Amino acid sequence: MKLTNHLRRVLAATLFGLGCHTAALHAQNIMLHLDAPQGIDAQTLAADIGTLKITFSNSKDFFDTSLYAANTLDLGSDYYNEGGSSKDKYHKYYSRELTLNADDGNGNAWWGNTNKIEFKFDNLRRYVSGRTDQPIYYRIYSPHFSRIITGQIDPTDAEEVTLHHTELVQARRVAFMPPVDRDGNAVPAILAPDLRIGTCNGFRGYNPNMQDLTEPFARYAYKGDTLRYLVAPDSPELALHADSIVVTDTTTCVTTDYRKAVECRFYITDSQGQLCPVTNGELASVYYKPQPGAKGKGNNHGYGCYNLGGIFLNTLTAPDGTHAAYVLPGQQTFQLRMPTVQTTDPDFLMPYNADLGYILGEVTIPASTEPVSLSIAQSKPLRVTTTLADAAPYADHLQFSAHTYVNPPYSWQENKQMSVECKEVSRQIKGNDLVVTTLVEGSTYPYLALNAQYGAQSDTIASVLSKQCCLYSYPGDPRTEFSLTYNNFYDGNFNTLPAFSQLHPVKFIVPCHQFQTGRMLNLFGTYNQGYISDLPSHHDGCAKQLHYASADPIPYDTITIILPEGKYDWVMQKDIDEFNNAPHHGFTLGAIDTLVQRLQPTDFALLRVNSLGADSIYVYNKVPASHRYRQSKLDRPSMYNYTKGRLYYADEEIHLSPGYNERTITWREVKLQKDTLYSLSCWFEAPITYVDEDGSYYTSYGRFDRPYNYLWLEKLETATADSAICISTGSRANLAVWSGGTFAPARFFTISPSEADTTVTVYTQKTVRVNFSYKGGRVPGFERLNMCYGNEQTHIVPNSNFYRRSRMDLEPGHYTMSGVVAYEDDNTGEYVTTPFSIAFDIEANTPTTIELCPDPTAIAAAPANSAPAKAAACYAPDGRRISTPQSGLNIIKMTDGSVRKVIVK
Numbered sequence: 001m002k003l004t005n006h007l008r009r010v011l012a013a014t015l016f017g018l019g020c021h022t023a024a025l026h027a028q029n030i031m032l033h034l035d036a037p038q039g040i041d042a043q044t045l046a047a048d049i050g051t052l053k054i055t056f057s058n059s060k061d062f063f064d065t066s067l068y069a070a071n072t073l074d075l076g077s078d079y080y081n082e083g084g085s086s087k088d089k090y091h092k093y094y095s096r097e098l099t100l101n102a103d104d105g106n107g108n109a110w111w112g113n114t115n116k117i118e119f120k121f122d123n124l125r126r127y128v129s130g131r132t133d134q135p136i137y138y139r140i141y142s143p144h145f146s147r148i149i150t151g152q153i154d155p156t157d158a159e160e161v162t163l164h165h166t167e168l169v170q171a172r173r174v175a176f177m178p179p180v181d182r183d184g185n186a187v188p189a190i191l192a193p194d195l196r197i198g199t200c201n202g203f204r205g206y207n208p209n210m211q212d213l214t215e216p217f218a219r220y221a222y223k224g225d226t227l228r229y230l231v232a233p234d235s236p237e238l239a240l241h242a243d244s245i246v247v248t249d250t251t252t253c254v255t256t257d258y259r260k261a262v263e264c265r266f267y268i269t270d271s272q273g274q275l276c277p278v279t280n281g282e283l284a285s286v287y288y289k290p291q292p293g294a295k296g297k298g299n300n301h302g303y304g305c306y307n308l309g310g311i312f313l314n315t316l317t318a319p320d321g322t323h324a325a326y327v328l329p330g331q332q333t334f335q336l337r338m339p340t341v342q343t344t345d346p347d348f349l350m351p352y353n354a355d356l357g358y359i360l361g362e363v364t365i366p367a368s369t370e371p372v373s374l375s376i377a378q379s380k381p382l383r384v385t386t387t388l389a390d391a392a393p394y395a396d397h398l399q400f401s402a403h404t405y406v407n408p409p410y411s412w413q414e415n416k417q418m419s420v421e422c423k424e425v426s427r428q429i430k431g432n433d434l435v436v437t438t439l440v441e442g443s444t445y446p447y448l449a450l451n452a453q454y455g456a457q458s459d460t461i462a463s464v465l466s467k468q469c470c471l472y473s474y475p476g477d478p479r480t481e482f483s484l485t486y487n488n489f490y491d492g493n494f495n496t497l498p499a500f501s502q503l504h505p506v507k508f509i510v511p512c513h514q515f516q517t518g519r520m521l522n523l524f525g526t527y528n529q530g531y532i533s534d535l536p537s538h539h540d541g542c543a544k545q546l547h548y549a550s551a552d553p554i555p556y557d558t559i560t561i562i563l564p565e566g567k568y569d570w571v572m573q574k575d576i577d578e579f580n581n582a583p584h585h586g587f588t589l590g591a592i593d594t595l596v597q598r599l600q601p602t603d604f605a606l607l608r609v610n611s612l613g614a615d616s617i618y619v620y621n622k623v624p625a626s627h628r629y630r631q632s633k634l635d636r637p638s639m640y641n642y643t644k645g646r647l648y649y650a651d652e653e654i655h656l657s658p659g660y661n662e663r664t665i666t667w668r669e670v671k672l673q674k675d676t677l678y679s680l681s682c683w684f685e686a687p688i689t690y691v692d693e694d695g696s697y698y699t700s701y702g703r704f705d706r707p708y709n710y711l712w713l714e715k716l717e718t719a720t721a722d723s724a725i726c727i728s729t730g731s732r733a734n735l736a737v738w739s740g741g742t743f744a745p746a747r748f749f750t751i752s753p754s755e756a757d758t759t760v761t762v763y764t765q766k767t768v769r770v771n772f773s774y775k776g777g778r779v780p781g782f783e784r785l786n787m788c789y790g791n792e793q794t795h796i797v798p799n800s801n802f803y804r805r806s807r808m809d810l811e812p813g814h815y816t817m818s819g820v821v822a823y824e825d826d827n828t829g830e831y832v833t834t835p836f837s838i839a840f841d842i843e844a845n846t847p848t849t850i851e852l853c854p855d856p857t858a859i860a861a862a863p864a865n866s867a868p869a870k871a872a873a874c875y876a877p878d879g880r881r882i883s884t885p886q887s888g889l890n891i892i893k894m895t896d897g898s899v900r901k902v903i904v905k
Contacts, residue, residue: 030119030153031162034098034140036109037171037220042102045109048173048218049144052098052111058130059091060137063150065197069303072199074208075141075148094127098140116160121153143211145171146194146221171220172247178213179233179241179256182326188234189213189256192306195228195242195289199305209303221247230287230306231256237316239264239285239327239334240306261326263371265318266334268359269378270345277322281339283312285325285332286360288409305409307335318371329367334376335360349421349441351377355411382442382471383425386450386484390500391434394562397452400424400436403468404444420446442480445472450489452562467491498564504589508559509598512544513606514572517619521559522579525568546608546617554606554660565589572599572621582621601659611650611665611728626653629663631728632684634709647711649684650728670725670735670751671759676716678739678763682725683710685734685748690784700784700819701797704736704746729755734795737762743769743802743809745787748795767809769847772802774834779806779852780823783833787817812844821852840889851902 032054036045055078061067062079073079078093096119098111113119124136133155140149149165176193178186191213192198200207211217213231221227225247232240238258245254266283267275287306316324321342336359339350354360361376391398402422405415425437440446447468467489471482486499508521544555569586573579583603587595605623609616611631618627629652636645654663674680683706689697713720727733734748737760744767749760772779781803787796790813798808818837825832836852874882875891885892890902 028121028156028158029116029160030113030121030124031116031160032098032112032119032165033104033162034111034149034165035104035169036100036111037168037173038108040109040173042100042109044173046100048220049100049142051100052140052142053095054098054138054140055093055095056124056128056136056138057091057093058125058128058134058136060150060152061091062093062139063137063148065148068208069197072208072302075197076143076209092128092130094124121155121161124153140165143193143209144218144220146219146225146227168220170222172223172249173251174219174221174227174245174247175251175253176213176217176219176229176231177253177255178215179231179238179258181233181235181238181258182261184259187238187258190232190234191217192230192232193217193219193227195230195287195304197303198230199303200232200307216253223247223249229254232306233258236312237326239325239332240287241328241330242287242306242332243328243330256328258326258328261328262365262368263316263324264327264363264365265322265324265371265373266336267322267373267375268336268339268341268351269375270341270343270348271379271381272345274343274345275373275375276341276343276345276348277318277320278336278339278341279321281323282337283323283325283339284335284337285327286335286409287333288360290408318373324371327365329365331362331364333360333362336376345379347381347439348379349381349423349439351379351441351443352418352421353377353406353410353444355406355416355418358410360410377443380442380480381439382446382480382482384438384440384448384471384482384484386436386438386448386488388434388436388486388500390432391486392429392432394452394500394503395427395429395434397562398434398436399451399453400438401449401451402438402440402446403449404446406444418444420444422446422448440471442471445470447471448484502565502591503562504565504591504593504595505560506563506587506589506595506597508561508570509556509596510559510572511599511604511606511619512555512557513617513619514599514604514621515557516543517574517617519572519574519578519619519621521570522573523561523563523568523570525563525566546615548608548662552660553608563589565591570597572604578621603658605656605658605661607654607656607661607663609654609663609665612648620656623658624656626655627661628652629654629665630686631665632707632709634711645711646724646726647683647709648726649733650731651686651733652728652730666729666755667726668729668755669757670727671757672713672720672725672735672737673759673761674713674718674763675765676718677766678741678744679715679717680713680737680739680763681706681710682713682735682737683707684727685736687732687734687750698784699786700782701748701787701795702782702785702819703800703803704738704748704797706736706738706746727751729753735760736797738799739763741767741809743799743805743807745799745802745808745810746797747789748797750793750795763811765811765813765844767811768842768844770808770810770842771847771849772806772808773849773851773853774806774821775853779803780821783820783822785817785819787815787819789813789815810842812842814841815839817850817852 034052053076055062065075067079068075078095098113101110101112101114104110121136125132128136130136135152135154137152138150145168147167149167151163151165153161153163176191179189181187190200190207191211192200192209193211194209198209200210219227226244227247228242228244230240230242238261241256245252266278268278270276284307289304290302312323312325316326318324335354338357339359352359359377363374363376366372386400388398400422402420403417404420406418407414407416411418421441423439425439428435438448440448447470449468469484469488469490510521547553547555567586567588569584571579571582571584573582585597587597589595603621605620607618607627609618609629629650631648631650633648634645648667650665654661672682685704688699688701690700692698711720711725725735730753732753733751735751736746736748738744738746747762751758774780788794789796789811796810796815802808816839821834821836823832824830838850838852840850842848871892873893874885875893876882876886877889877891885902892902
């Protein structure tokens with residue numbers, strides 16, 4: 001049946017192949033001819049460009065240069081999707097070189113292959129995992145070309161295909177020369193020959209599509225094209241320079257000459273209009289024009305991000321100490337990071353407008369022979385007076401901060417919240433009201449945030465009343481003074497809270513370890529038909545230890561939250577399961593209530609387990625009946641020294657009571673003894689249990705896998721002298737022992753809970769080859785298996801080789817074996833299960849075969865090149881010869897001289 005199905009599949013595949021396009025079977029040769037720019041001799045082309053790279057693919061995704069920009073990739077690389085698109089793993093690439101040839105027969109240079117069998121369609125298709133009926137795509141890129149050449153190769157019947165490209169014939173040469181410094185000397189630089197496709201971040205690291213400009217760099221473009229380029233000299237005094245040229249009909253040389261640069265001195269203007277010298281902080285020149293759709297990764301945002309030309313290391317300063325640099329005329333953006341300014345303005349606030357402590361400012365550099373003073377930014381303090389009615393009782397806990405939201409190039413991500421400088425001018429209590437005057441830096445569009453913090457007076461802090469107020473209603477708002485009330489502040493859902501007269505502090509007292517184990521206080525309450533959306537957060541510094549000797553060893557923390565009057569529900573939770581299952585606590589907050597909410601010991605269980613001198617803390621929100629503590633540890637002197645060390649294993653059920661629980665793990669040793677016949681590896685296995693279809697539990701010892709944590713006894717070693725095997729006194733486990741032989745099973749010795757040491761003796765006799773058969777053939781597999789040696793506490797567990805050869809090498813002795821043989825019948829497709837239960841003895845130096853089939857006359861199939869063995873004689877266990885097998889153990893002598901033991905029920 002199986003052979004018939006196989007033949008059908010082969011025949012179907014063959015017929016399908018014959019019905020395909022003949023190109024799928026034809027390995028056509030491909031010639032590629034790329035004409036070089038005319039008017040340029042081959043020697044110049046060889047020096048400028050040399051060989052070209054051609055890349056083949058089963059996908060044309062790499063035709064789309066926007067994908068490169070979005071992932072900040074060099075155009076010379078094969079495209080790949082850093083986003084991890086599932087389809088991308090099917091995109092394959094294969095690259096070769098195209099050599100430069102001096103003469104195409106008409107005196108013109110060209111690139112391509114001269115060996116027509118160098119590119120075979122079938123070979124390329126195989127390299128890129130392409131389909132037989134689909135084209136292969138190719139792409140030719142060079143940083144010296146302003147355009148990428150693309151194409152596709154279609155399946156065809158032709159024996160030879162020529163791909164001829166003439167795109168470069170009319171290209172003209174533009175040579176970028178190394179820049180000239182203030183002294184007229186050439187200075188090394190980095191060049192972006194096309195501002196659309198370059199990005200960099202300093203002189204080191206990954207700078208896609210940027211070129212070292214230490215010698216002339218040629219760019220081949222077309223007459224009338226505009227080349228927008230950028231030169232970044234390697235000098236701490238010279239700013240980078242962005243410019244453009246229009247390609248003419250002749251070769252053009254571009255030299256960036258800093259002898260024409262202007263000495264620019266950079267300042268920050270204070271609120272009184274005075275230029276304040278910048279005497280500290282990093283100053284760098286920036287050119288940032290992000291491409292549409294650029295996603296940005298790490299320090300790059302797609303093409304157009306330039307922050308290069310060196311950080312100005314105060315090698316050039318003005319007489320007043322401010323930063324300076326030599327800049328060529330035109331528009332230029334500069335950035336300052338964490339600047340220090342000299343100012344006498346009492347209201348000065350640093351006008352940060354970019355994340356991570358940066359100020360970005362665009363300035364226009366005039367043509368000048370004298371130094372010019374330029375302001376990168378101006379401090380714009382906004383005076384905000386906020387009157388909070390009935391807030392006097394909370395005066396010590398209410399604070400103001402400011403922030404704004406920025407996008408690239410002012411941050412590394414979209415809509416990033418950024419802190420804005422803010423300082424408090426005065427705080428007054430007028431009657432029962434609190435009046436706070438604050439200065440906020442307003443060169444961006446800031447939000448004033450109202451927060452309440454219980455930190456100084458409490459052992460925890462809690463972010464409460466985290467509300468904000470936008471100080472501008474439209475861009476260019478000319479106001480510099482604002483008067484606010486509590487109603488101007490709103491939460492993330494634009495909800496306002498009741499007045500302070502309706503707010504009251506509530507203390508939540510919770511075990512510190514609830515927070516240390518990752519839980520948070522989740523609070524729900526309704527007011528004004530809204531919900532509390534802010535989750536109180538616990539402070540990071542909480543790391544309280546248990547007080548073991550005290551009456552209540554559990555340390556508690558307090559979170560104080562200001563809440564409106566109403567009904568509330570709270571729970572300690574880590575995930576949705578705990579939210580559903582953990583105890584919920586409800587309370588009502590009224591006008592005269594001063595509430596304390598405490599998590600009672602009946603609502604949780606905390607377990608401290610001390611093992612090997614270290615504590616482990618386990619916290620439950622809902623008290624379970626017990627906690628299963630597991631530990632598997634191998635201490636050894638080196639990573640690869642398996643023969644030395646101590647192996648620890650614990651698997652205990654610890655009963656839990658509400659509140660505090662404690663357990664110290666104690667250990668006992670298991671001593672392993674053996675002969676010098678075999679080397680051994682040993683490890684611990686948890687008792688193996690499975691659930692049957694009816695819900696009942698059963699054990700099965702069908703196979704094993706040796707874990708990473710194991711000990712090794714060499715062949716000549718007889719005991720675990722310095723490699724102790726330790727098991728906790730409350731654990732029940734299997735000590736697994738394996739000689740590592742191809743057909744050697746593992747032995748699982750059941751170790752019961754006890755406080756006494758124990759000794760396990762194994763492998764004191766030479767093993768015997770034992771073959772197992774089922775209905776005269778190989779054992780197909782077990783649904784369950786329980787094989788024991790000598791007694792029910794020593795389980796024999798076969799390894800994976802048994803299921804290929806039905807063989808185990810066993811020590812002489814008495815065995816019992818029961819289980820269920822299970823397999824899928826090839827003829828009927830049905831799942832067949834056959835229970836069996838046998839007992840047998842293995843004699844020393846006597847290879848034997850054990851038949852699992854209930855039919856005692858079944859004979860194992862003989863090899864194809866020999867006659868099958870037959871039963872020659874049958875004996876009872878006491879040696880009497882009998883004519884037919886009887887109930888119990890039967891010894892059958894075969895015609896090939898082997899002896900088989902068969903159990904008849």
